[in-house]
Amino acid sequence: MSFFGSRWVEVPAWVAESAEPGLPRGFRAAGAAAGLKAGGALDVGLLVADEPATTSAARFTASAAPAAPVQVTRERADLAALRAVAVNSGNANAATGRAGLDEAARVQGAAGVAARVDPAHVAVCSTGVIGVQLDGRKVIAGLLKAQEALRAGGDEDFAAAIMTTDAFEKRAALDVDLPAGRVRLTAQAKGAGMISPSFATMLCFVQTDAALEAETADLLLGVCVKRSFDRISVDGQLSTNDTVLLQCSGASGVAVAPEGEDELAFGQALDALLRQLALLIAADGEGARRVGRVVVRGGNAGGVEAVARAVADSPLVKTALHGGDPNWGRIAQAIGGALAGSAPVPFDIAIEGVQVASGGQAVRGDLEGLAALVDRPEVEYVVGLPGDGHEVELFFSDLGHGYVSVNADYTS
């Protein structure tokens, strides 16, 4: 199956899915089973960039209850020069206090030894249950196993080790033909549309053999995250552990200079990669059938964003999306709620290009014909508010029985 599957992702002509598996030059990875997940599944991943000149950039959750590994990486690692990544699944190491911070720091130290790099160049990440102390010894034992298995083709095991409730793998290997030459761009991500309470987190690791200054990597990652992972709403919940890392080994010898053609071309490739990964996260999950995209336009930036969030997070809109129901009254309700307290708003609504409401009122339309349009894997809603100049988009999951089954039927 092709990695790029969404009509909402523009794939530049110079980007191709690679026929060859494996990480870009300068990277090795592995996964190991450390006993954190049941049944001997892979649950510890190690990824190493061997080039000392490797540059990097990072983004983290904005949660006010950040997990210990997020705090440790943010405060105690050189985010511009990350060489190694140590990840565990099965335990989030969140709400674990001082002991949890110590354990994350210990894992960082051990990963440095395993990767043969200074611990200050190691990022640590966790995903899994919240509020249970992490047994760092298990993670460290897993890292030692992974160390022996490190190889360029280890991204598949690494990706498996970070998965929790994911129904399918989210991994890509791209060839990018920049004006300056061909580079490789790979990524491994996890995160399920139906984020499960004990396994909630979005993690994404991106590698390239292009040579980027750390500032360039940071700029591009920041812009692309804003257009991808910042624009998906699964269930309106913010994880304690979200982490996105970009590492650039430079091993291809192709330099991406700031403010040139190569930066633009590389940025567009990274943008397509992250947007497709974000859409896969929104699409994943028990019982998920469809992904919605809401686009809101209007003259007030705050109102435009609030309406987009309200539509994307509305359980009424999400269940309608799941059921293939074109009832746009649910969208009208979300708009009214988002702008509560203001005068009646003359909103417009279009579903899959069909205008259903204009100036705040129903447009006589063929709602039965509309039903066929919303019975698709991707459904688009466009909302117009008064004024011009601001436009935002959000991608969101539907809400079906699978969500309830995962989150209510089985106690965690």
Next chain:
Amino acid sequence: MSFFGSRWVEVPAWVAESAEPGLPRGFRAAGAAAGLKAGGALDVGLLVADEPATTSAARFTASAAPAAPVQVTRERADLAALRAVAVNSGNANAATGRAGLDEAARVQGAAGVAARVDPAHVAVCSTGVIGVQLDGRKVIAGLLKAQEALRAGGDEDFAAAIMTTDAFEKRAALDVDLPAGRVRLTAQAKGAGMISPSFATMLCFVQTDAALEAETADLLLGVCVKRSFDRISVDGQLSTNDTVLLQCSGASGVAVAPEGEDELAFGQALDALLRQLALLIAADGEGARRVGRVVVRGGNAGGVEAVARAVADSPLVKTALHGGDPNWGRIAQAIGGALAGSAPVPFDIAIEGVQVASGGQAVRGDLEGLAALVDRPEVEYVVGLPGDGHEVELFFSDLGHGYVSVNADYTS
């Protein structure tokens, strides 16, 4: 079954459920079948206060997409002297534009004639599908039928006529022994915990034969709505049609003077009535099993409110409540999300009086013992944030398969 069933409602000693059915002196009501609902069910209600000196107070949805009847009542009725109420179910008359406003005004005029009062003393309310033009002729025909059936015992039919997806009736008749004498206090409400997209709305009509100045009625209604309907979160959605009315006929001859003992005693009775009705709305709905109460305390008013809303609206917390799952990691996640962007917050969490997290980290506790405590119809969560001086509560519904069935499985 007793009306007062929740441990979260304090019932004053001077309030008793009345053995006698029917409205307070000075009121008559009726319901009629006008063909807006399928199957000949009651769908138009008329309530009349015969005393010319009747006072009233009203509260409406804050939605920026208010329904036509909300706009018409708010702008074209004397809210301090409402004599009649005309309600229809089966159609919300929302997102219906200029034509919808005209239709609501026509219904107001016809109800004035049917009730023998000036139309400016008529409130109109609708509940049902959004975005479909209301056939006012049907409503008016229903009002004429109802007119002939008006009687003091008509509150039962009136309550039936305003129901939509409600699984049970929400109606009360109380005797209130004020220092100045006994008065009667009755109410009819609708609203289902699992608010259905096409039938979303909370309506509540309250009558008393006590004599209150309009300013007193307005003050008491405002305070009590803030502690009841403003504190329930069903699915985080705000209806286009929410309306709460209080009418005081004065026919008992018992006056409730401002700032006296009677006002205090009457206010406490009204408070208990509205809180219990709000809890019934939260408890109602397909598949709903439990009602949660979250209490948040801390030093920052905005943060306290944001955290309470985040917990009450979190689909992860709601599914946990449904499943009887004591997993408090979902609450930690909601807190972190609500305060996103701030430094790590040392939150405390207690479930049913059992401390599970302190200073942002897990307290070693018997989570299995806790499971029995959350397997109840009412579950209480207390969150402590840094500082003192602010406390808010919110009541919320759980999220189970019934919600998905009502909202996704059947297209509307």
